[in-house]
Amino acid sequence: MGLEQKIAQAAADMVGARKESGKRMQRGMMQHLRDGTTSRAEGPMRNVPGAYTDPERFEAEKRELFRKLPLFVGLTPDIPNPGDKLLFDAAGPSIVVVRNKAGKLNAFLNMCTHRAATLVHECDARTRMTCKFHGWTFDLDGQLIGQPGSEGFAGIDRAELGLIRVPVAEWHGMIFVRATPGDEEIDVAAYLGEFAPELAQLDFANAEHVRSSRVDVNANWKYALDTYGESYHFGALHPDTIAKFSPSDVMFYDGYAPHHRIGFPRHEMKDYAADPEETWPEIPHGGVHLLFPNTIIQVEKMSPELEFVYGFYRMFPGESVDKAYTLMSNYRPVEAKGDPDMQQWIDVHELVKQVVSTEDYSVSEGGQKNLTYAPDGFRIVYGSNEIALQRFHRKVAELIGETQD
């Protein structure tokens, strides 16, 4: 079956495809639980401290990853109606994504074409965008439709003064931009490859927003991202939180290079490990995904009573190589839509935020500082059990034309 067919099928039969995918994940996790093993790379890998501390590498990453690759910026339900807007400036240039009257998305530099002032400051639902400097007004397709004192610009064709386009794509409820102006389209399916059906089946188009937060960290964006890629640290770093749900150093790694998803088994799976597969309870979730380069998508049931939850955790470079921030957004699935009890979902968001900021990122900061002063010849080591980190760092190095050692 071709990729397009697989995507179409996964989207057409979302519940079935999700169950099938969950079962495959469950099988992989169970195998490791039973055997006391985990997914592994061939051996350990070393990396230079400069991968986290070198300002030149940092600039290269911003250029090659954050401004050239398609970046996930939000979900269809964030801007469902004509006039709805989404602002995104985490990759460098300020970008505004708008839904036009025909329901199609446009993205532009958020920059007035008169003297470059910021055009949109607030995400209202108005069908025109008016610059607060001299009042130039643009429609949702970026055309200049109002120009006070237009005689001062006689001789310049108005059509030339439209907003500057940025590539945008809407794909199975997900919105992507490429943060560099241009007309080249984003081929999301090609970018995702075999990972595409895994995301298409998740029904993001019908998700409902719960809450969003920003968490700052004094560490390189990759140091923050690394914490989502292994369970080796669960017992030591999260004894009272995550380790209560999932054992340390057991994970099922499902690679779709450069993307992946990981299944971290829960302790209760041991209760039915000896039973035949047909009797296992259904786990309608897909684990922790990495949408390369910077987005973690967590799709999990956080407790037996809750429906599964979607978590989108995006790491972005901060102002310098040793600073980053995470934009965390949670959504609930269509199954929970209309449920008046939003509090339990808010609690999930707050719990994840708490664990990430007080536990995971608490080590990132010290690690970052130590790497800055590490002696010549010091190398970080990623164990064979940290396979996701190994693949990720190799890919980043390849894209910026560096080696790990």
Ligand code: FES
């Ligand atoms: S800069 Fe926008 S109208 Fe002048």
Ligand SMILES: [Fe+2]
């Ligand atoms: Fe962690």
